[in-house]
Amino acid sequence: MSILNSITNSRIWRSFFRHGWPDNPLDRSLIMTTNVFFHLHPVKVNLKSIRAAYSLGLGILTVAAFISLALTGTMLMFNYVPSVERAFPDIVALQNSVPFGQLFRNLHRWGAHLMVLTCVLHMARVFYTGAYKPPREFNWVVGVVLLILTLGASFTGYLLPWDQLAYWAITVGTSIASYEPMMGALIKKILLGGPEVGQASLTRFYGLHIMVIPAILLLLISLHMWRVRKDGGLAANDLDAAPLEDGQK
Amino acid sequence: MAEQSPQQEAFPKGSVKTYNLVEVVRGRTNMIEKGPDNTIFSFPVVAILELLITLGMSAVLVLFSLVKNAPLEDLANPLVTTDPAKAPWYFMGLQEMLEHAHPLVSGIILPGVMVLFVMAIPYLDNSRIGSGQWFTSPRGKKITLWTAIYTLIIMPAYIVLDNLFPPRELLRGIVPDFVAQSLIPVVILGIIVLLPLVLLMRSKPNAREVMLVLFTVLFVSAVVFTLSGFLFRGPGFKLYWPWDMPNGYNPLNNL
Structure with missing residues (x-):
């Protein structure tokens, strides 16, 4: 015990962790406010807001899926070259000769579908619990943008295996954009980097998939969670507020 | 310095009272009646x-x-089109929509209106009543349930009927293309979406209840269209039972 104490009392430890052991109210507050990841959460939460039947944990599930996708995606990146000659053989090699390659690819694929699913269900949960109401309007809009970005992240990843499924799904998907009369052709050209799906499209989709969209997602997810705290925690808290007076919105 | 009369002295020195009532404001603070009892x-x-x-x-x-392994088909070949050629599952609602109206309407305008509507929901319904409560009230729950049942029946019926008797094909050459491909589908879909709202209007709904109807119609429709496109569309993008697809096509392989 004295060794443990000397470690946690050392200057090195104290420089990393600016709070004592979190077994008392002060240190349980400090751990939330001095840690950049914890500080997205409120220091105290209402018991109603952590009931499983209220939130169904869908927001956290979406974040967990995102983190898992970042980790498994990194493993895939290490074994993949985004060129029309290399992409498909790389995926075949990943599945057949890279240790746990098939498992990581499966985790990434099914995790991506799961994230889209939990994201949509989370939106439905927030709507049906009325959690978009003031002062949470802005966070609802951020959430809609996050859903669109999640679809974009999944869609750009869909092309990367460069098989028939990927090629024709992206051909069909991007042709929908081209129906827009004024900008459609331009949007399709910007996305694909040419008249049809080819090397330029693969390069662009890869860049968007591994860098641009995840970076914006990370930023907006942080904003989204921080905003929950700033707007008073989950909307379930509102039920414990004073009853509304006449004429008050 | 002359002594001020007690009437003019707003903040008398040496008083034990350190606060004063300045003004009465209607409103509530964040923590009213949110005692420590309910928080951890x-x-x-x-x-x-x-x-x-x-x-x-x-x-x-x-x-x-x-x-279950992630699917991997043959190397991409621009010369060999797969049949059916499908977008990823979450865009299959869009692709299904394309079968029912002009692509500008079904691929751009209607999805655009839907996204804008969803973003605008908190600004259209800005009352705080019912925040944090599933379906807001027993009445809201009932409205949601009946709207969901209504949409679950009428949208598949619309997809099947529109597939059997497509006005775009039947009216080709009889009326202008704009009427057959854009106006008629929009009017039919508009009636389907607004019908439950018209029925609800008789009981003087609040903004939240209107949103419950509109969001439920859109959400359940999106689910129905996605499932229809993903599970029920086979070769030639024709409607089949998912377990009875020709050419051994299995829609689940498109995940």
Whole structure:
């Protein structure tokens, strides 16, 4: 015990962790406010807001899926070259000769579908619990943008295996954009980097998939969670507020 | 300095009273009646809950990944079109819509209107009543349930009927293309979406109840269209039962 104490009392430890052991109210507050990841959460939460039947944990599930996708995606990146000659053989090699390659690819694929699913269900949960109401309007809009970005992240990843499924799904998907009369052709050209799906499209989709969209997602997810705290925690808290007076919105 | 009369002295010196009533304001503070009784420290309970959710999700994902492999077809070949050629599943609602109206309407305008509507919901319904409560009230629950049942019946019926008797084909050459391909589908879909709202209007709904109807119609329709496009469209993008597809096509392989 004295060794443990000397470690946690050392200057090195104290420089990393600016709070004592979190077994008392002060240190349980400090751990939330001095840690950049914890500080997205409120220091105290209402018991109603952590009931499983209220939130169904869908927001956290979406974040967990995102983190898992970042980790498994990194493993895939290490074994993949985004060129029309290399992409498909790389995926075949990943599945057949890279240790746990098939498992990581499966985790990434099914995790991506799961994230889209939990994201949509989370939106439905927030709507049906009325959690978009003031002062949470802005966070609802951020959430809609996050859903669109999640679809974009999944869609750009869909092309990367460069098989028939990927090629024709992206051909069909991007042709929908081209129906827009004024900008459609331009949007399709910007996305694909040419008249049809080819090397330029693969390069662009890869860049968007591994860098641009995840970076914006990370930023907006942080904003989204921080905003929950700033707007008073989950909307379930509102039920414990004073009853509304006449004429008050 | 002359002594001020007690009437003019707003903040008398030496008084034990250190506060004063300045003005009465209608409103509530964040913490009114939110006593410490109902709150707990986030650490460690919330941290543990989040960890458990993450671990549970990881376990399910690993188990599923051990059972089912991600699909991989042949090398991409621009010369050989797959039949059917489908977008990823979450865009299959859009692709299904394309079968029922002019692409500008079904691929751009209607989805655009839907996204804008969803973003605008908190500004259209800005009352705080019912915030944090599933369906707001028993009446809201009933409205949602009946709207969902209505949409679950009418949207598949619309897809099947529109597929059997497509006005775009039947009216080709009889009326202008704009009427057959854009106006008629929009009017039919508009009636389908607004009908439950018209029925609700008789009982003087509040903004939240209107949103419940509109969002439920849109959400359930999106689910129906996605499932229809993903599961029920086979070769030639024709409607089949998912278990009875020609050429051994299995829609689940498109995941």
